[in-house]
Amino acid sequence: MPQVSMTVNGKPASGEAEGRTLLSQFLRETLGLTGTHVGCDTSQCGACVVHVDGKAVKACTMFALEAEGADVATIEGQAAPDGTLNPIQQAFQDHHGLQCGFCTPGMVMSAAALLKENPKPSEAEIRDYLEGNLCRCTGYHNIVKAIMAASGQDVGALAAE
Structure with missing residues (x-):
């Protein structure tokens, strides 16, 4: 199975991902970042929005392999390290x-x-x-x-x- 590597919330992250693995699935299941919600799997609801290289993207419409080398920001990375909300x-x-x-x-x-x-x-x-x-x-x-x-x-x- 192919490996995919990216920076997620400022930290290097990698894992195996089949070609059909969605970015939302990779974030949730491989990296354990469950704050990115999946509500529809059809790009209708927006619950899965993350930032990829600074742009808002619905993670249920992007394959994990497409994020190879990308800088990904999720809801988990929005608060300060001490938990202070942005x-x-x-x-x-x-x-x-x-x-x-x-x-x-x-x-x-x-x-x-x-x-x-x-x-x-x-x-x-x-x-x-x-x-x-x-x-x-x-x-x-x-x-x-x-x-x-x-x-x-x-x-x-x-x-x-």
Whole structure:
């Protein structure tokens, strides 16, 4: 079976992967990084979003072998080594941007990619960017609010839903 090597959350990682092994499966089953959730296996829900070489990618649509030599960031690498949440994670907590939590890793990773591209997105831009991420619990209002707060914007003007 082929070997695949990559950097995951700043550390070298490698393992065996069949040609059909998805990146999400490799991260979860081979590397034990179960924070990357798999909700649909069809690229519909966004629960599996990770960053590959700085770009948001749905890990259920990429083969592990395609990530050979890549720099991969998962939800496990977002907090500081001492466990302190990063600003996006903290904003999700502060603004109740989660309920069951299943979609949260993908939402946080998508939000990080958005804020890297657009440090001060509007509400409409956030909602547009999150189109590929499904949440069955929250109605998105508090997720949008959390992302705006993480970007340093005033969320007091957002209408309550």
